[in-house]
Amino acid sequence: MSEIFTIDNFEFQCGKCLSEVQIIYQTYGDLNADRSNAILYPTSYGAQHSDIEWLISADGILDPTQWFIIIPNMFGNGLSTSPSNSDCGLVESGFWFTHFDNVRAQEKLLTEVLKIDRLALIYGWSMGAQQAYHWGALYPDRVQRIAALCGTARTTDHNRIFLQSLRSALTADPAWTGTGFDRLPERGLHTFARIYASWAASQEFYREGLYYSLGYSSLEDYLVRAWEASYRQRDPHNLIAMLDTWLHCDLSDNSVYQGDYRSTLSAIRAKTYVMPSTTDLYFTPADCAAEAALITNAEYRPIRSIWGHRAGNPYQNPEDADWIRSQIHTLLEGIGDRG
Amino acid sequence: MSEIFTIDNFEFQCGKCLSEVQIIYQTYGDLNADRSNAILYPTSYGAQHSDIEWLISADGILDPTQWFIIIPNMFGNGLSTSPSNSDCGLVESGFWFTHFDNVRAQEKLLTEVLKIDRLALIYGWSMGAQQAYHWGALYPDRVQRIAALCGTARTTDHNRIFLQSLRSALTADPAWTGTGFDRLPERGLHTFARIYASWAASQEFYREGLYYSLGYSSLEDYLVRAWEASYRQRDPHNLIAMLDTWLHCDLSDNSVYQGDYRSTLSAIRAKTYVMPSTTDLYFTPADCAAEAALITNAEYRPIRSIWGHRAGNPYQNPEDADWIRSQIHTLLEGIGDRG
Numbered sequence: 001m002s003e004i005f006t007i008d009n010f011e012f013q014c015g016k017c018l019s020e021v022q023i024i025y026q027t028y029g030d031l032n033a034d035r036s037n038a039i040l041y042p043t044s045y046g047a048q049h050s051d052i053e054w055l056i057s058a059d060g061i062l063d064p065t066q067w068f069i070i071i072p073n074m075f076g077n078g079l080s081t082s083p084s085n086s087d088c089g090l091v092e093s094g095f096w097f098t099h100f101d102n103v104r105a106q107e108k109l110l111t112e113v114l115k116i117d118r119l120a121l122i123y124g125w126s127m128g129a130q131q132a133y134h135w136g137a138l139y140p141d142r143v144q145r146i147a148a149l150c151g152t153a154r155t156t157d158h159n160r161i162f163l164q165s166l167r168s169a170l171t172a173d174p175a176w177t178g179t180g181f182d183r184l185p186e187r188g189l190h191t192f193a194r195i196y197a198s199w200a201a202s203q204e205f206y207r208e209g210l211y212y213s214l215g216y217s218s219l220e221d222y223l224v225r226a227w228e229a230s231y232r233q234r235d236p237h238n239l240i241a242m243l244d245t246w247l248h249c250d251l252s253d254n255s256v257y258q259g260d261y262r263s264t265l266s267a268i269r270a271k272t273y274v275m276p277s278t279t280d281l282y283f284t285p286a287d288c289a290a291e292a293a294l295i296t297n298a299e300y301r302p303i304r305s306i307w308g309h310r311a312g313n314p315y316q317n318p319e320d321a322d323w324i325r326s327q328i329h330t331l332l333e334g335i336g337d338r339g
Numbered sequence: 340m341s342e343i344f345t346i347d348n349f350e351f352q353c354g355k356c357l358s359e360v361q362i363i364y365q366t367y368g369d370l371n372a373d374r375s376n377a378i379l380y381p382t383s384y385g386a387q388h389s390d391i392e393w394l395i396s397a398d399g400i401l402d403p404t405q406w407f408i409i410i411p412n413m414f415g416n417g418l419s420t421s422p423s424n425s426d427c428g429l430v431e432s433g434f435w436f437t438h439f440d441n442v443r444a445q446e447k448l449l450t451e452v453l454k455i456d457r458l459a460l461i462y463g464w465s466m467g468a469q470q471a472y473h474w475g476a477l478y479p480d481r482v483q484r485i486a487a488l489c490g491t492a493r494t495t496d497h498n499r500i501f502l503q504s505l506r507s508a509l510t511a512d513p514a515w516t517g518t519g520f521d522r523l524p525e526r527g528l529h530t531f532a533r534i535y536a537s538w539a540a541s542q543e544f545y546r547e548g549l550y551y552s553l554g555y556s557s558l559e560d561y562l563v564r565a566w567e568a569s570y571r572q573r574d575p576h577n578l579i580a581m582l583d584t585w586l587h588c589d590l591s592d593n594s595v596y597q598g599d600y601r602s603t604l605s606a607i608r609a610k611t612y613v614m615p616s617t618t619d620l621y622f623t624p625a626d627c628a629a630e631a632a633l634i635t636n637a638e639y640r641p642i643r644s645i646w647g648h649r650a651g652n653p654y655q656n657p658e659d660a661d662w663i664r665s666q667i668h669t670l671l672e673g674i675g676d677r678g
Contacts, residue, residue, distance in 0.1 A: 161558070172527050172530045176526075187510065194500055204625070219496050223503075
């Protein structure tokens with residue numbers, strides 16, 4: 001069962017304030033006596049905690065018999081405060097969420113409710129990795145380790161164009177009013193899914209026809225059932241809100257670091273595994289390696305895979321899951337860390 | 340001045356017949372006495388002959404003081420028979436152009452008007468390379484050499500998703516009627532340009548900010564002035580028609596070869612330079628190398644560039660232009676070829 005953490009009068013980085021915001025979160029396993037076995041596992045684009053909890057199991061990547069794992073739902077994902085469940089609006093109305101907002105709210109949850117001073121690990125894929133980097137820079141003493149899979153601490157210009165094309169796909173739909181949607185953007189979602197599918201798996205993935213082994217009968221079947229169907233589950237306002245968080249992603253763009261990107265990366269103290277996929281087309285290995293070089297305790301450990309960006313979320317992909325699990329177990333090694 | 344070649348009762352591969360079709364073409368230089376110095380230079384996506392003739396000059400990639408160069412405008416490009424200047428319609432009305440149509444019409448032009456039996460070279464970039472491969476397979480004795488830059492003989496599945504996202508971007512616009520557009524698809528063109536820009540240059544191109552050196556003041560300025568403006572010049576029906584040709588591209592998908600892709604590639608006799616860009620995201624080096632391995636007289640000569648797909652159309656890029664020129668001069672070497 002998920003839990004609700006309510007914050008009154010939360011001031012967002014965009015300048016707007018909501019009198020009440022909620023973080024919906026779920027925990028797995030038990031917090032140990034000295035509260036030292038906590039792992040934070042933030043959500044990725046379009047995902048809710050139930051979508052990403054598959055990797056939490058006794059023989060999985062995150063083991064709840066040893067660790068206390070918290071999944072906080074990101075603002076805008078439809079569970080925590082989002083355009084679909086509040087009147088916050090979108091950029092067109094002057095409102096957007098940033099990861100600075102996400103991690104500050106998560107920090108309050110940890111401090112005020114869970115009484116966790118220090119995280120043994122933040123494990124994040126994609127937008128989850130973005131949140132992990134923000135945590136590492138904003139609360140360097142409170143994060144022992146980071147596993148950042150297929151994500152960067154700042155959105156690159158190339159990635160920005162992909163995101164703008166996704167945003168434009170939705171707002172080009174006849175259902176777009178200028179500030180929101182008055183019905184489901186059917187045509188926009190069709191375009192959106194195809195743009196996403198073209199970027200989030202690699203050329204090699206399609207060349208090898210890996211989707212056939214997943215039970216799809218054709219490329220079109222794969223696009224419709226695997227991609228379009230999953231985004232149609234989400235409120236299109238939320239799809240936009242999460243894109244805007246991604247577009248705004250820069251761990252140095254806040255009152256603490258004031259845009260000094262390199263210094264902010266060097267402020268991270270956590271032992272950090274930078275784990276891009278070798279075939280990720282938007283969080284490229286080169287971009288991730290460049291960030292790894294700026295983080296003091298980082299190790300660059302790429303996932304050698306043809307699954308593209310999705311190598312880092314390998315629920316259909318046992319080979320990459322095994323490799324990631326072994327990496328995370330290595331990262332977590334060390335008696336005493338768990339109390 | 341461009342010329343008009345008219346064909347009566349042309350039967351298209353889609354099964355439709357038009358009582359009159361036109362190929363608009365332009366020639367550069369002079370045909371020599373034995374008609375042996377002809378180079379065919381087909382057009383690429385969205386381009387008309389005036390857009391691609393820049394590389395024809397005495398010190399350019401194609402030298403009109405030595406060669407007789409013919410640019411035939413592709414069906415659908417707005418000059419030759421296209422949705423904008425005929426009532427042919429789009430796939431939704433059961434009509435599409437294929438490269439089988441393009442090269443058959445071009446062959447008639449060469450045979451009936453220009454009296455050219457054999458081409459010294461077909462030089463093609465992108466959809467131009469697709470046409471070059473079709474020529475090589477359909478008229479193997481009439482093509483001495485091919486330079487295929489950044490293109491494949493058959494559209495890959497991954498490339499197909501990119502193309503479908505572009506098509507969907509336009510047809511998602513409120514101006515789309517189900518069979519065409521009743522006004523300019525403003526929103527659709529906005530999305531279209533961003534999708535195209537994200538794929539047609541490489542991540543490295545954007546990382547290095549090369550567009551600043553081209554005179555653009557920001558990423559947005561580059562997207563608007565370099566990409567969106569150029570596609571807005573074209574009738575959106577034509578943009579769709581050319582996508583459909585690309586989607587249908589398969590040099591073996593015709594009555595001659597009946598889908599036997601490998602045999603069709605091996606039927607090409609021309610000395611062929613397969614020249615992908617090392618950073619092309621949709622005509623990938625791997626896909627081009629695999630085709631090179633199936634063509635008897637092919638050499639794989641990749642363009643080492645961070646310009647992505649556009650490395651093969653280097654009008655703003657003297658370094659790649661120089662390298663391509665030297666390759667083409669090597670390919671064209673050989674006394675006797677020019678008579």
